[in-house]
Amino acid sequence: DQQVKQNSPSLSVQEGRISILNCDYTNSMFDYFLWYKKYPAEGPTFLISISSIKDKNEDGRFTVFLNKSAKHLSLHIVPSQPGDSAVYFCAAELAGRRALTFGSGTRLQVQP
Amino acid sequence: SAVISQKPSRDICQRGTSLTIQCQVDSQVTMMFWYRQQPGQSLTLIATANQGSEATYESGFVIDKFPISRPNLTFSTLTVSNMSPEDSSIYLCSARGVQGPMNTEAFFGQGTRLTVV
Numbered sequence: 001d002q003q004v005k006q007n008s009p010s011l012s013v014q015e016g017r018i019s020i021l022n023c024d025y026t027n028s029m030f031d032y033f034l035w036y037k038k039y040p041a042e043g044p045t046f047l048i049s050i051s052s053i054k055d056k057n058e059d060g061r062f063t064v065f066l067n068k069s070a071k072h073l074s075l076h077i078v079p080s081q082p083g084d085s086a087v088y089f090c091a092a093e094l095a096g097r098r099a100l101t102f103g104s105g106t107r108l109q110v111q112p
Numbered sequence: 113s114a115v116i117s118q119k120p121s122r123d124i125c126q127r128g129t130s131l132t133i134q135c136q137v138d139s140q141v142t143m144m145f146w147y148r149q150q151p152g153q154s155l156t157l158i159a160t161a162n163q164g165s166e167a168t169y170e171s172g173f174v175i176d177k178f179p180i181s182r183p184n185l186t187f188s189t190l191t192v193s194n195m196s197p198e199d200s201s202i203y204l205c206s207a208r209g210v211q212g213p214m215n216t217e218a219f220f221g222q223g224t225r226l227t228v229v
Contacts (some may be wrong), residue, residue, distance in 0.1 A: 004154075034217060043116070043204055043220030044155070089155065091218075098143050098208050100218055102155040 003027045005093050006103035014111050019077040021106050023090030026071065030092040032098065035064060035075045038087045047088075048075070080110045114139050120123070125195055125228050132191045132211050133224045134207030140185040145206040145218070146178070155204065161188040186191030195228045 013019045023033075028031045031052040036044035050057040050064045050073065057064050063076045077084055090103040115138040125131050135144065144161040151159040159167040159180055163177050167180035182188040 002154075003208060036220075041121075041222070041225075043118075043222045046217035046219070091155075098218075099145055099157050099160060099198075100155075101145075101157070104154040 002104070003030075004090055004101050004103040006088075006090055006106050006109045008106050009104070010107040011058040011107070012111060013080050015082055016079045019075075019080045019084065019108055019110065021077075021088050021090075021108065023073045023075075023103050024071060025073075025092050027092070027094070027101075028071070029094050030101075031095045032093040033064070033066060033073050034091045034093070035062075036089045036091060036102075037084075038089060038105070044089060077108075080108075082110045082112050084108060085110050114141060114207055114209075114219045116205055116207055116219055116221035118224055120224055121222060123227070124223040125226065127196050127228055128169045129195055130191055130193045131195065132189050133203055133205070133225060135188045135190070135207075136220055137207045137219075141207040141209050142185075143208045144182060144188045145189045145208070146180060146188070147206060147220075148203040149202040149204065149223070151201070158190070158203075159188075192226065195226075197228045200226055200228045 034049040035047040038044045041109050048059050048062045048064050050066050066073045087105045089105045091100040117136045129148050146158040147155045149155045157170050158173045159169040161182040179191045202223045204223045206218045208218040208224045
């Protein structure tokens, strides 16, 4: 039973346009959500996070939106750059547990 | 932030043998975890490494197969025992603090790519 789902295995966008990566979850006890970027042969790198008490968090080109009623979050990257090409993982945390449950990842390709 | 050094970065092992992966964090952290990423799949939590006591394993993972040590706050090892080709995966060490604001991210090592032949 996959509690965190990323239904799009891949996404391709043009440089300068917006990239939108989506994530759905099933466990209503998750109270903290994170996005990670992963390049080949490297460990995941933290991008941005959001608490369940918020619906939006912004950091530079990256914005995460959380819709609790729909159990859905999304990561917006504006403008997209070729260096953003990587696999993006959505992760969720149960209150106080600190370990993370990951989605299956979305491979983003930003075309120059 | 924290820097996590993991070694080896990759290895090719014969079935039936064991491999120990080391993880060193450059600062004292409260929690350390081990994850596995099988080919084309997501990261799956193997266990939480507890300092000075037995690790806490997730469903589907057992101590006999994946013994874990954590002798101090900054170091942990994961052993993959009696390996089979199904153990071929990337194994990742992660560290996280509990101090500070709630929005504290987890840091990851670069991973150990294990191939069992």
